[in-house]
Amino acid sequence: MTTYFGDVAALARKDLRLELRARDTLPAMALFVLATLVVFHFALPGDASDDAAYGLLWVALVFTALLGLTRAWVPEGESGALDGLVLAPSDRSAIWLAKTLATLAFLFVAELVALPAFALFFAGLDAVALLGVALASIGICAVGSMVSAMAAAARGREVLLPLLFLPLVIPLVVGGVGSSISPEPGTYLGFLGLYDVVFAILSWAAFEYVVTE
Amino acid sequence: MSIAKPSLATIAFAAVALAAASVVMIFFVAPEDADQGLSQKIFYIHVPIALTAYAGFGLGAWKALRLLLTRSERYDLESYTGIHQGTIFGALTLITGSIWAKASWGVWWTWSSNQLVLFLVLFLFYCAYFMLRFSIEPGARRERISAVYALFGVALIPVSFFAIRLANDFIHPTVFTREGPQMTGEMFAAFCVSWAAVTLVGYVMYRAELAGKRTDANLRELREVLVS
Amino acid sequence: MGDAAVVRAGFLEKRYGTKTVLRDVTFALARGGTLVVTGPNGVGKTTLLRMLVGLAAPTRGSLDVAFERGRIGFLGHEPLVYRDLTALENLDLFGRLYRVAERRERIGMLLERFGLWDARGERVASLSRGMTQRLALCRTLLHDPDLLVLDEPHSALDADGAALLDGELVTLAGRRTLVVATHDPARLAPIQSAHLALERA
Numbered sequence: 001m002t003t004y005f006g007d008v009a010a011l012a013r014k015d016l017r018l019e020l021r022a023r024d025t026l027p028a029m030a031l032f033v034l035a036t037l038v039v040f041h042f043a044l045p046g047d048a049s050d051d052a053a054y055g056l057l058w059v060a061l062v063f064t065a066l067l068g069l070t071r072a073w074v075p076e077g078e079s080g081a082l083d084g085l086v087l088a089p090s091d092r093s094a095i096w097l098a099k100t101l102a103t104l105a106f107l108f109v110a111e112l113v114a115l116p117a118f119a120l121f122f123a124g125l126d127a128v129a130l131l132g133v134a135l136a137s138i139g140i141c142a143v144g145s146m147v148s149a150m151a152a153a154a155r156g157r158e159v160l161l162p163l164l165f166l167p168l169v170i171p172l173v174v175g176g177v178g179s180s181i182s183p184e185p186g187t188y189l190g191f192l193g194l195y196d197v198v199f200a201i202l203s204w205a206a207f208e209y210v211v212t213e
Numbered sequence: 214m215s216i217a218k219p220s221l222a223t224i225a226f227a228a229v230a231l232a233a234a235s236v237v238m239i240f241f242v243a244p245e246d247a248d249q250g251l252s253q254k255i256f257y258i259h260v261p262i263a264l265t266a267y268a269g270f271g272l273g274a275w276k277a278l279r280l281l282l283t284r285s286e287r288y289d290l291e292s293y294t295g296i297h298q299g300t301i302f303g304a305l306t307l308i309t310g311s312i313w314a315k316a317s318w319g320v321w322w323t324w325s326s327n328q329l330v331l332f333l334v335l336f337l338f339y340c341a342y343f344m345l346r347f348s349i350e351p352g353a354r355r356e357r358i359s360a361v362y363a364l365f366g367v368a369l370i371p372v373s374f375f376a377i378r379l380a381n382d383f384i385h386p387t388v389f390t391r392e393g394p395q396m397t398g399e400m401f402a403a404f405c406v407s408w409a410a411v412t413l414v415g416y417v418m419y420r421a422e423l424a425g426k427r428t429d430a431n432l433r434e435l436r437e438v439l440v441s
Numbered sequence: 442m443g444d445a446a447v448v449r450a451g452f453l454e455k456r457y458g459t460k461t462v463l464r465d466v467t468f469a470l471a472r473g474g475t476l477v478v479t480g481p482n483g484v485g486k487t488t489l490l491r492m493l494v495g496l497a498a499p500t501r502g503s504l505d506v507a508f509e510r511g512r513i514g515f516l517g518h519e520p521l522v523y524r525d526l527t528a529l530e531n532l533d534l535f536g537r538l539y540r541v542a543e544r545r546e547r548i549g550m551l552l553e554r555f556g557l558w559d560a561r562g563e564r565v566a567s568l569s570r571g572m573t574q575r576l577a578l579c580r581t582l583l584h585d586p587d588l589l590v591l592d593e594p595h596s597a598l599d600a601d602g603a604a605l606l607d608g609e610l611v612t613l614a615g616r617r618t619l620v621v622a623t624h625d626p627a628r629l630a631p632i633q634s635a636h637l638a639l640e641r642a
Contacts, residue, residue: 003540006537007537007538010534010537010538011534014523014526014530014534017526017530018523018525018526021525021564022525075523075524075525078523078524079519079520079521079522079523079524079565079573080517080518080519080520081521081522081523083496083515083517083519083521084521084522084535084580086496087494087495087496087510087513087515087521088510088511088535088539089509089510089511089538089539089540090538146361146365150345150358150361150362151345153349153354153358154345154348154349155349156348157348160341160344160345160348163337163340163341163344163345164341164345164362166337167334167335167337167338167341167369168338168365168369170334170373170376171369171372171373171375171376174376174377174379174380175376175379178379178380187379188379191375191376191379194372194375195372198368198372199365199368199372202364202365202368206281206361206364206365209281209357209358209360209361210357210358210361212357212495212496213352213353213354213496213497213498284498286500350457351457351458351459351460352456352457352458353497353498353500430459433458433459434459436459437459437460437461438461
């Protein structure tokens with residue numbers, strides 16, 4: 001058991017180290033989300049409600065995550081490192097879990113930029129909305145790592161990834177927006193939790209089949 | 214006395230017969246709906262088509278699971294065909310649903326029909342299935358990835374349904390509502406016959422496509438052997 | 442023969458869709474033996490080796506490998522390392538995943554043996570092809586595997602590296618089980634115990 005989490009930790013550390021060294025994904029995500037929010041200001045009519053703005057926040061977060069996920073498995077693709085991980089006696093699901101945790105860390109950093117900017121440009125976010133963002137981010141990264149790995153095995157992966165990702169995150173957008181604007185956010189938060197559990201377990205269990213023959 | 218397994222031709226014949234019977238029942242046996250009039254009849258076709266689509270996706274996922282557990286190649290084609298048929302019937306669901314919306318409320322699309330919105334999301338999801346599948350080289354990798362995606366699909370169906378319900382609860386309060394028809398005995402009978410007919414048609418299409426694809430594959434393999 | 446076969450293949454076939462890459466491959470390899478696999482380009486040597494280590498599965502036929510994943514070492518066409526990590530970081534990561542005992546010492550020893558000690562802090566991306574291949578070799582040997590599967594190992598190495606590899610192979614032959622695909626079978630003749638010549642499927 002401890003070796004399993006030791007593997008996950010070693011692999012996640014590797015991803016963080018790679019990003020610190022290359023420093024290409026995180027700045028891109030942060031800049032992208034800022035630029036998107038500015039675009040949204042120009043896209044929204046002057047009398048738009050706060051609720052509409054919350055909706056657009058979620059669009060921004062989803063597409064920022066997509067940016068990060070497109071690059072998620074690139075280091076494993078160069079020089080065939082993924083084969084190296086698959087050959088090791090460690091559990092293949094640990095590979096998925098580590099990648100999910102690392103991507104989540106990057107997404108949280110991007111959100112540290114996005115959320116204050118959103119509060120500044122549009123409307124404030126309370127604790128419940130932030131909890132919604134956190135829960136939805138988990139689901140985004142869990143499912144995102146999985147479909148990103150699938151796309152990595154295919155031609156035209158940059159185009160394919162959004163097609164695979166977007167239908168799957170529609171429920172997360174509903175949960176997230178609901179937790180921001182509904183007077184009864186509990187239901188939406190519970191729903192986000194349910195999504196996270198279902199799809200994390202599914203991704204965790206099925207990852208083995210995606211990276212082996 | 215042993216009962217022989219019916220051939221595909223027999224089943225196809227039965228499907229056509231049932232379809233004819235259902236037309237009779239829908240138009241001549243089931244009473245016209247007081248509120249919606251003739252347009253309500255679309256329900257007898259729309260709902261069975263939707264149910265058959267679900268059956269296709271479910272079958273595709275079941276075969277996908279079998280593939281992952283047994284590594285037996287034949288399940289790949291069966292899973293693919295199930296999902297393909299499901300997607301076709303899904304598209305038909307959207308079309309018949311749109312026609313029904315136009316007939317009932319005068320709009321070609323409405324977000325207030327949870328079932329319709331669900332099918333839109335699923336349609337997007339399963340179209341991506343084909344894009345994924347045909348971007349990967351044929352082989353074990355493609356089979357397994359397609360299978361895992363098919364399993365994600367059936368998990369998405371209930372989760373999406375709840376999401377859409379939640380969305381309509383608050384984010385988009387419903388504009389149009391449609392009371393579920395209080396089905397009389399004749400209506401229920403007509404529905405059942407129609408459902409049986411559509412399901413059988415779906416099954417026949419599934420078997421026909423599967424046989425066609427298998428023949429295709431065998432032919433291509435034969436060609437490979439002859440060329441080398 | 443006395444030794445039981447630790448790698449046994451019976452009528453192995455590998456198909457990708459309608460393309461058959463391997464057909465009717467049968468052989469048995471005893472423990473401590475060295476199997477040399479030869480054949481023209483594209484005949485399926487790489488596919489066969491990937492099947493031996495578990496990266497690919499046969500579509501038909503039987504394949505029994507009496508070693509579990511952690512006891513197999515694979516040197517493929519690609520070095521299977523992270524380009525933006527240093528040599529040391531790569532070996533440390535794989536050493537952890539393979540549960541190598543006394544990891545630091547073993548890594549140091551291998552880096553020294555293959556002349557990579559001075560370059561240990563350099564990113565793989567900045568290493569030459571020959572050095573990268575040496576690093577890949579270190580990764581393969583890191584956990585002292587019982588079965589070594591090497592796919593044309595000499596091809597990316599410079600003359601010195603190739604000599605080091607030959608020395609290593611001589612040490613391992615007989616004590617470990619080896620499968621080596623090569624275009625230069627003469628080089629392996631001294632240690633060869635079995636030969637498999639693949640033909641087009």
